[in-house]
Amino acid sequence: MAERTARLLTSHWRLAGSIEEVSAILRDVAALPRWWGQVYLEAEEVAPGDDAGLGRQVRFLSRGWLPYTLRWEATVIAADPPRGWTIAASGDLTGEGRCRLAQDGEIADIRYDWRVDVEKPALKVMAPLLWPVYSANHRWAMARGREGLEREIRRRRAGVAAGGALSSPPS
Numbered sequence: 001m002a003e004r005t006a007r008l009l010t011s012h013w014r015l016a017g018s019i020e021e022v023s024a025i026l027r028d029v030a031a032l033p034r035w036w037g038q039v040y041l042e043a044e045e046v047a048p049g050d051d052a053g054l055g056r057q058v059r060f061l062s063r064g065w066l067p068y069t070l071r072w073e074a075t076v077i078a079a080d081p082p083r084g085w086t087i088a089a090s091g092d093l094t095g096e097g098r099c100r101l102a103q104d105g106e107i108a109d110i111r112y113d114w115r116v117d118v119e120k121p122a123l124k125v126m127a128p129l130l131w132p133v134y135s136a137n138h139r140w141a142m143a144r145g146r147e148g149l150e151r152e153i154r155r156r157r158a159g160v161a162a163g164g165a166l167s168s169p170p171s
Helices: 018-025 029-036 121-161
Strands: 007-016 040-047 057-063 070-078 084-091 093-104 107-118
Touching: 007 121, 018 029, 018 093, 018 107, 018 121, 029 084, 029 121, 070 107, 070 121
Parallel strands: none
Antiparallel strands: 007 107, 040 057, 057 070, 070 084, 084 093, 093 107
């Protein structure tokens, strides 16, 4: 029997904004490569799911600061927008991720618990020894996400405040 290497990785962000804003941005997967592009190289919806997002399937190509990319797919297996969702991952990463959002006054409290295993063959072989490195890579990726999310909230607010349609940032 193959050794399971799944580990729990937890990220906790508190930032100015509403959970409605945060949920809308995180669910807009087509925009991920724009505002979280250091990590998400591609994000493609392959099935929309229901109105709450249940059953939605998204295909990703992602990376961290380590020299490899990961191809994986997320399927929403529980959804309670804007308070959160749970995904099942398959591909180079397998496992389950749970995102929970709570409003604390003017602060959006975001917690992501990711029980993940590496399936990419070259990485899986080394996973038992390299989990501390993989975990540091995950923390780096999530820090880029927090920074990008804060910028995206400001960008969307500026677009709405200007009364115009939101567009891509200037090149």
